Amino acid sequence: MGTVTESLRRMGKLLITLYMGNLKFRIGFTILSILVILGFAVSPFSPTNTRSWYIVPRDRPPSYEYPLGTSSMGRDILWELCASIRNSLTIAFVTAMIASHIGLFLGFIAGIRGGVIDRILMFITDTFIIIPGLPLLMVVTTVLKRYLTIPTLGMLISIVSWPWPSRQVRSMVLSLRERTFIHTAKLSGMGTFRVIVQELMPYVLGWHLINFTNTILFSIGTESGLAILGLSILDDNTLGVMIYWALNWGYALFRGIWWWLAAPVATLVLVFISFYLVSIGMTEFMHPIARR
Amino acid sequence: MIVEGLKAGYKLQTIGSSEEVGVYVDAVSGVSFTLYRNEVFGIAGESGCGKSTLIKAVYGYYEPSLVLRGGSARIYGAKGEEFDTTRMDRGLLEKRVWWKHMSYIPQSSMNVLNPTMRIRDHFAEILRIHVGMKKGEAYQEARKYLEEVGLPVDALSAFPHQLSGGMRQRVVIALAILLEPSLILADEPSSALDVINQKVALTLLREKQEALKNTLVIVSHDMGVHGVLTHRMAIMYAGKIVEIGRTADIFWKPLHPYTKALIESLPRLGDKSKRVGLSGSPPDLKKPPDGCRFHPRCPYAMLICSRAEPSLREIKEGHYTACWLYSEAVGEPR
Amino acid sequence: MPNREKPSMVKGLKQLLKYIATRTAAYLATIFTGVTLTYIVVKAMPVDAVENILFNIISVTAVYDPASIELLRRNLYEILGMGGSPVESYLIFIRRVFTFDFGPSIIAYPTPASEIVFNRLPWTVGLLLTSTLTVWVTGNLLGVIAGYFRDRRFAKVLESVAITLYPIPYYIMALILIFLFAYLLRIFPLGGGISIIPEKLNLEVILNILWHSILPAASLILPGALGWSFLSSRTLTMQTLAEDYTRYAEARGLPRSHILKRYILRNILLPQTTVLALSLGGIFGGALLTEIVFTYPGVGQIAYRAIFSGDVYTLMAVLFLSIIGTATGTYLLDLLYPLIDPRVRYR
Secondary structure, eight states: OHHHHHHHHHHHHHHHHHHHHOHHHHHHHHHHHHHHIIIIIIGGGOSSOTTSSSSSOSSOOSOSSSTTOBOTTSOBHHHHHHHHHHHHHHHHHHHHHHHHHHHHHHHHHHHHHOHHHHHHHHHHHHHHHHSOHHHHHHHHHHHTGGGOOHHHHHHHHHHHHSHHHHHHHHHHHHHHHTSHHHHHHHHTTOOHHHIIIIIIHHHHHHHHHHHHHHHHHHHHHHHHHHHHTTOSOTTSOOHHHHHHIIIIISOTTTTTOHHHHHHHHHHHHHHHHHHHHHHHHHHHHHSGGGGO | OEEEEEEEEEEEEOSSOSSOOEEEEEEEEEEEEEOOTTEEEEEEOOTTSSHHHHHHHHHTOOOTTEEEEEEEEEEEOTTOOEEEGGGSOHHHIIIIIBTTTEEEEOSOOTTOSOTTSOHHHHHHHHIIIIIOOOHHHHHHHHHHHHHHTTOOGGGGGSOGGGSOHHHHHHHHHHHHHTTOOSEEEEESTTTTSOHHHHHHHHHHHHHHHHHHTOEEEEEOSOHHHHHHHOSEEEEEETTEEEEEEEHHHHHHSOOSHHHHHHHHTSOOTTOOSOOOOOSSOOOOTTSOOSSSTTGGGOTTOOTGGGTSOOOOEEEETTEEEOOGGGSSSSSOOO | OOSOOHHHHHHHHHHHHHHHHHHHHHHHHHHHHHHHHHHHHHHTOSOOHHHHHHHHHHHHHOOOOHHHHHHHHHHHHHHTTOOSOHHHHHHHHHHHHHHTOOOBOSTTTTSBHHHHHHHHHHHHHHHHHHHHHHHHHHHHHHHHHHHHTTTSHHHHHHHHHHHHHTTSOHHHHHHHHIIIIIIISOOSOSSOSOSSOOSSOOHHHHHHHHHHHHHHHHHHHHHIIIIIHHHHHHHHHHHHHHSHHHHHHHHTTOOHHHIIIIIIIHHHHHHHHHHHHHHHHGGGGOOHHHHHHTTOOSHHHHHHHHHHTTOHHHHHHHHHHHHHHHHHHHHHHHHHHHHHOTTOOOO
C-alpha cells in the first residue's frame, strides 16, 4: 500500500512540475481539461437524449439556438458532441488502463528475468506485432457485435494495443539493469521483487505515464477508424460514430451540411493534438536532450 | 605563444525559474603567461580551477555557455606567422589555425571518434581537407604515418569500437600531431587510462614533441605527469595562475602556500609520515572571494590578503608567484 | 589491438551462424503462430459464406426445391473445403498456404482468392511505396536541417507544424483533405482509382491514375513526412550534434558541410533505415482506411468487402500477405543491420 500512495504522490508532484515548467504540456493539458469538462461535467446536463432521432429540427446550420447546428438525424450537434467526447475518452481510458498495464507487467518480467522467460514473452509480443491490427479488430468486432458496449469496446481495442508498451518497458528495464545501482542493490541482498519496486519503479513510472497517454491516442484513433467502417457501436455516441453517420448515412458533404462532419473531425484533431502535446511534454521532461 | 590577461567564463541560466537569471562562473580570471618553442609546459591544479577552460579559450573553441571577457592569446606558426585566437571568428580559425598550427587533444578519447567511420578515414579527411590531398594519396600517407607513430597498421581499417581505450587514445594523439602543428594543447591526455596505457600515451606525446621541437601544453591534475614530462609549469587556483616556474623549482622550491600544500601532499618514497591536506575547499567561482582567492584557506593569510589582489611577480629568475608574502623582499615566509 | 585475431574469426563465424539460425527459427515461428491465430479469429466470423452464395444463387435462378438446395449446400461446402471438423479445415488451409492457393473467393466466386488479391496489389503497393519513400526521404531531410539549424525561425515553425500534423491519424487527414480539396476547392476527385476506361496504358491513363492518387497519397504523406520521420530525425540530429565525436570534429576545423554529411547524416540514417524497412514491410497490408475513405481499388478495399461477406479465403490471403510482409521486414533488418551499422554486432 505504501508504495502505491507513494507512487501517486510522486505522479501528482510530477504533473505540477510539468505544468509549471513545460509549455507544450501546459497547452496540451489545458485543451484536454476543457475536453474532459465538456465530456464529463457538461454532458450530463443535456436537455435532450443524444441517442434519439428527430428531436430537434433537422439540418440547421450553427445559430444562437444551436451553436454547432443540427444533424439530419435531428440531433443537436453540441450536445451529441459532448456525449461523444465522454464516450470516446471512456473507451480510450479503458484501453489504456488494460493495455499499458499488461505492457508494463510483461515488459518488466521480460526485462528483469531475462533468459527463457524473456524469449517466450518477446515471441508472443512479436507475434501480436506482426498480425495486422485493424483488420483483426474488424473481424473481432464483427464476431462480437452483440456484446459491444463502451467498456467492452475499450477492452477489445486493448488486444492490439499492449505489444508496443511491453517492448518499450522491456528495453527501458534492460538499459536500467545495466546501470550500477541495480548491481549494488542485487549485491546488497535485496530480492528481485524489491529491486524492481524500489530501484526501477521511479524511473519506469514516468515512461509508463507516457505509454499510457500514447495508448489513449492509439485507442481513440482505432475506435474512430472502426466507426468510419461502421464497426463501432453505431447506436451510441462516439466521435467516430458521428463521422460514420455524417458520411455514410447523411452524405453530409454532398448535401452541404458541413458542420455535421466538421464538429467531430475538429474535436478529434484537438483530442489528438492535446494528448500528443501532453505526451511529448512528459518525454522532454524525462529525456532532456529533446528539450534543447 | 603569449597569453595576456585572458578572461573567460561560463554564463549559466537557472533552469525552471520564469525570469532569466544570468549567473557567471569566473573560470579564467586574467591569466598571462608566455610559452617558448621546444618546450613542454604543464598546467596543474585541482579540478574546477579553470585549467581546461583556459586551454579551450586559448584554442578558441567556445561552447554555447563559454564566453570570452577580455585579453589576448597570440600563437605563432612555424614561419613566425602570428594569430590572435581571441580576435578571430570560428570560420577563420577553422580555415587558418586549427590543426595546421595548433591542435587539441580532448579529455576522454572514448567517444571522440566517429563510430561509423574507419580509423583511416579519420586521418584521410584531415589530409584531404587541410592539405588538399587526393583520397588514395591520403590513405597511403595515413598508413605511412601510423607505422611511424608505432600503431599497428591493421588498426587503419578498424572502426573505433573495435579498438581498446589505450589504442583509441593513441589514435587521437596521432591525429593531433598529423599536420605537425607548432602548438599542441592536451587536456588530461591520460587521465582515463590505466597506468600502462598512460605511460605509452605520454611517451608518444613526448617523443613526437622532441622530434618536432614544437610547444606542447599538458593540462593535468596529476603532479606525477608534470614531474615526468614538463619543463616548465603553472599552478592554477580558482581561475588564476598562482605560480609559474621550471618544473624542478616548483617541485623542490615551491613559493606559493598553495603550491607548497600541493607538493607536500604528494607521496614520497620511504616517507611514512601522514600527509596533511589543505583544510577547506576551493571557492565558488560564481562569487569568488575578494583579494587573494586563496586567503580563506591560507595558513599564512595576512590582513592585506583579504583586501587586495597580489600580482604575479618574478621572485627568482624565471620563477613567478602571486602572493603578498613575497611583496617586499625575496625570502621565506615569516 | 583490433578484435580480429584468427581464433576469434572462427568463433565469430560460429556465432553468426547460430544467430542466423535462431533468427530464422523465430521468424518462421512468429509467422506460423500469427497466421494460426488470425485463422482462428477469422473462422469465428458469424457471416456464413456458403449461405451467402446459396442466397445469391437462389435469388438469381429461382430454385426452390429443398432437396436440390441441400445438395447444392453440401457441394459448396466440399468445394470450399469448409466441410468436416475444424481441425480438418485448418489442415486444408495450411496445405493451401504452402501453395499460395487460398481457395476460391466468395466475393467474386469462383475467381481464386489469391488472384483477386494479386490483381489489386499493384494499386496498393504503388500508392504505399511512393508515399512511404517520399515520407522517409523528405521527413529525414527536413528533420536533419531543422535539427542542425534548430535556433532558426523556420526550424521552429517546422517543428510546430510537425507537432500538429503528426498525431492526426491518416484517415482523419483524409477527411480533412477531401473536405478542402474535393468539396470546397473541387480540384481533386472525391475518390476512386481511375475514372476512364483504360484500353491500353498511355499517358492519359497514367495521368488519370496520378490525379486520383494525389489526395490519398497526401493523406499518408502529410502526417508521415512532417510527423514521425521528421520529429525523430530532428531529435537524432540534436543528439548527434551533442556527441563528443561531432564536437571534436568541429574542433579539428572540419567544414560544416563535411560534418553534416559524414558525421551527422551517416550516424542518423543508419537507425532510420530500421524504420524504413519496417514500414516497407507493412505496405502489403494496405492503408485500409485510406482505401475505404477514397474508395481506392486496393487490397484494403478487398479485405473490407471480404469481412462483410464472410469471405474467409480472400481475407486470409490479404492478412497472410500482410503478416509475411511485416515479419520479413523485421527479419531482413535483423540480419542485415549489423552489416550496415558497424556499432551493432550479431548477438
